[in-house]
Amino acid sequence: MSSEAVSAPEPTVAPPPPRRRRRGRVLLIALLAVVVVLGLGTGGVGWYFSGVATEVSHEWEYPLTVLDVGDGTVTLPRDEATVRPGTWALAWKGGRALLGPVVKQDERSVVRNVAEVPQGTLTKGLAVHLDHWVYAGDPRRALGLEFRDVTYPTQVGAMPAWFLPGTTNRTTWVIAVHGRNADRAETFRAMPAVHRLGLPMLSIAYRNDVGAPRSPDHRNHLGDTEWRDVASAVAYARSQGATGVVLYGWSMGGAMVMTALRHSDDPGFVRGVVLDSPVMDWNATLDKQGAARNLPGFVTAAAKRILQWRTGIDLEDYDQRRYAPDLKTPTLLFTTDADATVDNAPSLAFAERAPRGMVTHVRAQGDHTEAWNVDPAAYERALHAFVTGLKP
Structure with a gap:
């Protein structure tokens, strides 16, 4: 009786369970989405701050409120600037006062002499800013x-x-x-x-x-x-x-x-x-300003790249x-x-x-x-x- 060689069937590898395949695809898609979102977010924040750096703005802000006005004095909230010795002015919409030295201070306020009010009327409650330019006009x-x-x-x-x-x-x-x-x-x-x-x-x-x-x-x-x-x-x-x-x-x-x-x-x-x-x-100064705004370094770096692209400036040249x-x-x-x-x-x-x-x-x-x-x-x-x- 003749006999024929019988080959053993090749082993088959079972495909991974469908749930595992789906989970892998979901993780990959999620990772790509995170990368895209981070990239778009970084680019968006970078674009915004590059815009801040190149914005033309001549508006004044008035962050201080006059607490009181006395006979030749003004009382202001205490901060590093308002207690600083030297020559300063207070400016507000429509007015300006030249300030003299500090005459009294406590933890919350500082009283300074007022040397002159060349424009406007200095009153309690005014919104003002401390002006280191001192003078105005021509x-x-x-x-x-x-x-x-x-x-x-x-x-x-x-x-x-x-x-x-x-x-x-x-x-x-x-x-x-x-x-x-x-x-x-x-x-x-x-x-x-x-x-x-x-x-x-x-x-x-x-x-x-x-x-x-x-x-x-x-x-x-x-x-x-x-x-x-x-x-x-x-x-x-x-x-x-x-x-x-x-x-x-x-x-x-x-x-x-x-x-x-x-x-x-x-x-x-x-x-x-x-x-x-x-x-x-400019690189060092933009880094300093980014840190002051609590921006991560990679966001500031993106902002600088975008700024160079928008304006044509070579920051290294500065x-x-x-x-x-x-x-x-x-x-x-x-x-x-x-x-x-x-x-x-x-x-x-x-x-x-x-x-x-x-x-x-x-x-x-x-x-x-x-x-x-x-x-x-x-x-x-x-x-x-x-x-x-x-x-x-």
């Missing part, structure tokens, strides 16, 4: 200084400026550049000292300021396009007989001044630079520390140890990396751009010594 009304309204040509149109003539035959002009979303009133605090030095002064508006031409997108570019208005102001000063300039920038104005200097075809025309609480690295070793222009640098707006570390590093003797660094105890407020006399002494030491 140079004549605010300080009794003669000036002319002028315009200087820029890429986006005729730009307004205040021109204060000098009191000597010196032909080096001071060009004053205010900070982000500020206005020319920020430069008032320097005007009396510059006037006593005898130098002409040009306090400029730039694109997107109130009363100034707008940029095509009406966005703040953190100085990346605005610096060109500083360069235009320098060209205007030269056309009007200036034989040199001192560039004087507050906050973002400092970033603009340094960028204009780096791009200048004739850097020797800039006799000196004064920087007051300058932005010397790390002035990179250029410090090549600095050839004498620089006076004011920083404040309690600056809650700008990261001071890049300014300190800039001063250290610059050639010896090229940067004069003055530290004060106030908040952002408040070095003058906390000690006007010391500030003006430093400014006077610096400017008089410059080449004519």
Whole structure:
């Protein structure tokens, strides 16, 4: 009898139970959904905060309420600013008061002298803000200084400026550049000292300021396009007989001044630079502001990437520390140890990396751009010594 080889049937692998397959798909879909939601959420928050950084806004907030008004005094809620010594003003809608020293304080309130109420009526219950610009209006009304309204040509149109003539035959002009979303009133605090030095002064508006031409997108570019208005102001000063300039920038104005200097075809025309609480690295300052808003680092990083895409700015180009070793222009640098707006570390590093003797660094105890407020006399002494030491 013949026999045939019989092959054993191949073992079969049972498919996973349907429930397990469904559970795997559900987990995968859920994971993808979380990734998408996190990505969209991060991108959305990043887009929002990049918009905050580039927003053009000239609105004032009034976070304090006047608790009482006495005979030559005002009582305010106590905080780090209201107890700070120095020269300040209270501002409210339609009014302003110049403040004197603290005369009394407790855990909740502080009483300060009122030196003058040049506008409006100071009353209990007013919503106010503590104004470190101190003055308002124009140079004549605010300080009794003669000036002319002028315009200087820029890429986006005729730009307004205040021109204060000098009191000597010196032909080096001071060009004053205010900070982000500020206005020319920020430069008032320097005007009396510059006037006593005898130098002409040009306090400029730039694109997107109130009363100034707008940029095509009406966005703040953190100085990346605005610096060109500083360069235009320098060209205007030269056309009007200036034989040199001192560039004087507050906050973002400092970033603009340094960028204009780096791009200048004739850097020797800039006799000196004064920087007051300058932005010397946008990356560091945006990180600081993100942390102050309790943003996770990856959200701030996303916001910075989106900001660069929206505006075309290269944030790395605004790390002035990179250029410090090549600095050839004498620089006076004011920083404040309690600056809650700008990261001071890049300014300190800039001063250290610059050639010896090229940067004069003055530290004060106030908040952002408040070095003058906390000690006007010391500030003006430093400014006077610096400017008089410059080449004519």
